[in-house]
Structure formats: structure tokens, C-alpha cells
Amino acid sequence: MRTVTLGIATRDRLNKRYLEAFKGKSQGSFISFESPAVLFKVVSGQRWELIKMMSGAGAMSIREASRRLERDIKAVHGDVTALLSAGILQKTDDNRIVFPFDAIHVDFLLKAA
Secondary structure (H helix, E strand, O other): OOEEEEEEOOHHHHHHHHHHHHOOOOOOEEEEEOOHHHHHHHOOHHHHHHHHHHOOOOOEOHHHHHHHHOOOHHHHHHHHHHHHHHOOOEEOOOOOEEOOOOEEEEEOOOOOO
16 A cells, blocks of 8 residues: 655754665655644645545546536636645646545644643
């Protein structure tokens, strides 16, 4: 199963992961955000529904995704654009969208200030 981990990472943590990967140690698939606020802005409620619907569904057009979600195509297009920018969705050679993972793991720790 191919899993992507969404998480919060400092520059130091990203550099450490990069150096370990450079040494040949597998790091898995990570998409890192600078704060929980940014993560939740990118992966909002309706975007989460889009990701869930696309899990295991293969490549599809934005129009098809809109139809399956029963949402306005323009709104889905905006969500797709944000998820493409974050690396959560990808475009295929024939200009369709795909969620290239089987699962998402969300990882961050919230501590008192």
C-alpha cells in the first residue's frame, strides 16, 4: 500500500529527512506544511471529501469528479488546483487528475504554548 504522510515540519526536520534520503535511506512519501493552520487551509472539509472520493478511483476529469461529488465544477476546479499545488493530487499526461496514493496518514503534535 502506498501511503503519503501529511505533516508539519520545520526546516531542520526537512533537512534531516533530505540528508537521510541522500544516504539511501527510504523516507516514504511526505507532504509537509509549515503549520497546522496551513495544513487545514489546504485540506479543508470539501477537499478532504474530494480526496476520499478519488482514493482508489484512478484518473478522472475534473468534470467527472464534480459529478461524483454532486458539486459545482468551478468549485471543484478550485479545490483540485489547490491540491495539485500541494502535491496531493497529480495530473496525468492526458490532463486528468489522480490521487496517486492508497492512503493518507496525517501526523502532527499539538502542544500547549
